Amino acid sequence: MIAKDVMAQSAKKTLLSLLDERVAARPAAAAARYKSGGGWHDMSWGELALKVRQAAEGFIRLGIQPGDRIAIFAPTRVEWVIGDLGALAAGAVVVPIYASNTAQETAYILQNSGAVLCIVEGDKPDGKQPGRLSRVKAVWGDCPALKQLVVMEGDGGGDGRVSTWSGLAGSTTTPELAEEREKRTAALRPDDPATFIYTSGTTGAPKGVVLTHGNWAYEAEATNAIHLMLPDELVLLFLPLAHSFGKVIEASWLALGFCMAFAESTDKVVDNCGEVHPTVLPAVPRVFEKVYNKVVSDGAAAPGVQGKLFRWAMAAFEEQAAARLEGKPGPLSFQLAKRIVFPKIKAKLDVRLGSRMRLFVSGGAPLARKLAYFFDELGFEILEGYGLTETSAASCVNLPGRSRIGTVGPPVPGTEVKIAGDGEILIRGPGVMKEYYQLPQATAEALDAERWFHTGDIGEIDASGAVRITDRKKDIIVTAGGKNVAPQNIENELKSHPIVSQSMVYGDRRKFLSVLVTVNEEQARRLAEAKGVAFSDYSDLVQKPVIREAVEAAIAAVNHGLPSYETLKRFAILPNDFSQETGELTPTLKVKRKFCSQKYKDILDGFYDEKLID
Numbered sequence: 361m362i363a364k365d366v367m368a369q370s371a372k373k374t375l376l377s378l379l380d381e382r383v384a385a386r387p388a389a390a391a392a393r394y395k396s397g398g399g400w401h402d403m404s405w406g407e408l409a410l411k412v413r414q415a416a417e418g419f420i421r422l423g424i425q426p427g428d429r430i431a432i433f434a435p436t437r438v439e440w441v442i443g444d445l446g447a448l449a450a451g452a453v454v455v456p457i458y459a460s461n462t463a464q465e466t467a468y469i470l471q472n473s474g475a476v477l478c479i480v481e482g483d484k485p486d487g488k489q490p491g492r493l494s495r496v497k498a499v500w501g502d503c504p505a506l507k508q509l510v511v512m513e514g515d516g517g518g519d520g521r522v523s524t525w526s527g528l529a530g531s532t533t534t535p536e537l538a539e540e541r542e543k544r545t546a547a548l549r550p551d552d553p554a555t556f557i558y559t560s561g562t563t564g565a566p567k568g569v570v571l572t573h574g575n576w577a578y579e580a581e582a583t584n585a586i587h588l589m590l591p592d593e594l595v596l597l598f599l600p601l602a603h604s605f606g607k608v609i610e611a612s613w614l615a616l617g618f619c620m621a622f623a624e625s626t627d628k629v630v631d632n633c634g635e636v637h638p639t640v641l642p643a644v645p646r647v648f649e650k651v652y653n654k655v656v657s658d659g660a661a662a663p664g665v666q667g668k669l670f671r672w673a674m675a676a677f678e679e680q681a682a683a684r685l686e687g688k689p690g691p692l693s694f695q696l697a698k699r700i701v702f703p704k705i706k707a708k709l710d711v712r713l714g715s716r717m718r719l720f721v722s723g724g725a726p727l728a729r730k731l732a733y734f735f736d737e738l739g740f741e742i743l744e745g746y747g748l749t750e751t752s753a754a755s756c757v758n759l760p761g762r763s764r765i766g767t768v769g770p771p772v773p774g775t776e777v778k779i780a781g782d783g784e785i786l787i788r789g790p791g792v793m794k795e796y797y798q799l800p801q802a803t804a805e806a807l808d809a810e811r812w813f814h815t816g817d818i819g820e821i822d823a824s825g826a827v828r829i830t831d832r833k834k835d836i837i838v839t840a841g842g843k844n845v846a847p848q849n850i851e852n853e854l855k856s857h858p859i860v861s862q863s864m865v866y867g868d869r870r871k872f873l874s875v876l877v878t879v880n881e882e883q884a885r886r887l888a889e890a891k892g893v894a895f896s897d898y899s900d901l902v903q904k905p906v907i908r909e910a911v912e913a914a915i916a917a918v919n920h921g922l923p924s925y926e927t928l929k930r931f932a933i934l935p936n937d938f939s940q941e942t943g944e945l946t947p948t949l950k951v952k953r954k955f956c957s958q959k960y961k962d963i964l965d966g967f968y969d970e971k972l973i974d
Contacts, residue, residue: 586772680737877915
C-alpha cells in the first residue's frame with residue numbers, strides 16, 4: 361500500500377512543484393542555513409523561492425531556451441541549489457560537474473552534454489589545481505556549444521561572455537520575463553529530463569545519465585515514506601551535488617521541508633557540526649573512516665593511564681567486532697570497556713558533532729562492518745543505503761531503529777530488487793534513469809526489455825528482505841587457483857586501520873593476492889615522531905621501517921580473519937597517496953583499478969617475480 365501511495369503521489373510531480381508545495385505550506389520557515397561573513401544566516405522558503413524565480417528569469421534574459429543544458433561547476437553551497445532550481449524553472453536541464461574535476465574532465469562533460477552556459481564558482485585556487493573559472497576558460501575553445509559563463513563570486517575580468525551571479529539572480533525583472541518563466545515551469549512534466557549526471561568513469565569514458573523530474577520526485581517521496589528524515593530536522597550537507605547521493609538529499613529537502621545547513625567545505629564538516637548542531641549527517645564511508653582513525657590515533661597517543669585504558673578498550677573492541685561478525689557473543693572485557701571507556705569517547709564525539717546528532721546516512725560506497733560496529737557500540741545510528749547514479753541514488757536503505765549492519769537495507773517503497781542467475785543485482789522502479797545521453801547501445805545493455813537495470817554489483821537478499829552487496833561484478837578477482845575474491849571487502853577492512861589511507865588489492869589470474877597501500881600521513885608522522893625517527897617529507901617518511909612495520913601489522917590483522925586464498929601475501933607502500941589529480945581516484949573517491957594496475961604495473965608484476973617468491 362505504501363509503495364502504491366508513493367508512486368501515485370510522485371507520478372504528477374516535478375522538482376518545481378515540490379518547491380511550490382513547500383513554500384505554500386511554510387513560507388516563513390527556515391529552508392537553508394549558510395555561512396557568510398563569519399556567521400551563519402537563515403534563508404526562508406519564501407526567500408529561496410524568490411531567488412529561484414529571479415535566477416530563472418535571469419537565464420531567460422540570457423537567451424536560455426527550454427531543453428538547453430546548463431552546467432554547474434562549484435562545490436556544494438546555497439547558490440548551487442538556487443542555480444539548479446532556477447535553471448529547471450527556465451525549462452533547462454542541469455549538468456552537475458564535480459568541483460574537484462580537472463580542466464580536461466570538465467571539458468569532456470561540457471562537450472558531451474552540449475552545455476550552452478556554465479555556472480562556475482569564482483577563481484579560488486584549491487591548493488592542487490587552478491581556480492574553477494580558470495579551468496573552464498582553459499578549455500572553453502574546445503567546447504563549441506558553450507556560449508556563456510556565470511560566476512558566483514567576482515566578475516569575468518572584462519570578458520563580455522561572463523556574467524555575474526548578482527546580475528543573474530538580481531531583482532530586475534519584467535512582466536514579460538515573469539510570464540515566460542511561469543509558462544515554462546507550468547509546461548514541465550515528470551518525464552522531462554532534469555539532470556544529466558555523469559558516471560565516475562571507473563571502467564571507461566563517463567556516461568551522461570538522464571534523470572527526470574519524476575525520478576527525483578519519486579525518490580523524495582520514497583525516502584520520506586520511510587521517515588529517513590523528519591520535517592523538523594537540521595541536515596548538514598557537504599556531499600557534492602554533482603553526486604546522485606547529494607541530489608537525492610536535495611529532493612527530499614524540497615519534499616519534506618527540513619532545514620538544510622550547507623557546510624563550508626568537506627574539511628570543515630566537523631567544525632560546522634559543532635556550530636550548527638545538526639540532527640542528521642548524510643556522509644560517505646570515507647568520513648567515518650577518518651573520524652574512527654582520528655579517535656583511535658588520538659586515544660592511543662594519550663599519556664599514562666588514560667592511554668593504557670584506551671588501548672585496552674580498543675583491543676577488547678577488536679575482539680567484540682570479530683565476534684559480532686561471526687554471530688557470537690563478545691568478550692566480557694568489552695562489556696567492561698563499554699562502561700568505562702566508551703562513554704568518554706561518545707561524550708567527546710557528541711561535543712564535536714554538535715550534541716544533537718540523531719543519525720548518519722551512509723552511501724556512495726560500502727561501509728566496513730568494523731566501523732559500523734564501532735559507531736553502533738557508541739550509540740550512534742548509521743543507516744547504510746545503496747543505489748547508483750542510474751537509479752537516482754536511493755534504491756535501498758536501512759530503516760531507522762531497524763538497521764541490519766552488513767546490509768544496505770530493503771528496497772525503498774516502489775522499487776523492486778532481484779538477483780540474477782550470476783549473482784548480479786537488478787533494480788526496477790520509478791527511480792531508474794530514462795537513458796544514457798546519446799548512447800542507445802549502452803542504454804540497451806544496461807536496461808533490459810522489462811526495464812530491469814543491471815547494476816554490475818554482486819549481492820544477495822536475506823530472509824528479512826535486506827540486500828547485501830558483496831562486490832562489483834567487474835572487480836571480482838579470480839585467482840590462478842580458481843577462487844573468487846571480492847577485493848572491496850578486504851580493502852575496506854584494511855582502511856579501518858589508522859595507518860592506512862588507501863589500498864588496492866590485486867591478483868586476478870595470479871597465484872596469490874597482493875596489495876598497494878598508501879598511508880595516513882598524520883598518523884605516520886605521529887608514529888615516526890614518537891619513535892624519534894627523522895624524515896624529510898612524505899615520500900621519505902613512508903620508507904621508514906617503523907611505517908612498514910605498522911602497515912605489516914595492519915595487513916596481518918586483516919589476514920587473520922581471512923581464508924588462506926584471500927590473504928595478502930605481498931604489499932608495497934606507495935610514495936604518494938591516491939588522488940583524483942594524479943588519476944587513481946574518481947571524483948567519488950573510488951579507486952580506478954584499471955588505471956592503477958597500469959600505472960603501478962612494474963610494482964605489481966614484481967610481486968610475482970618467481971625469483972623473489974619463496
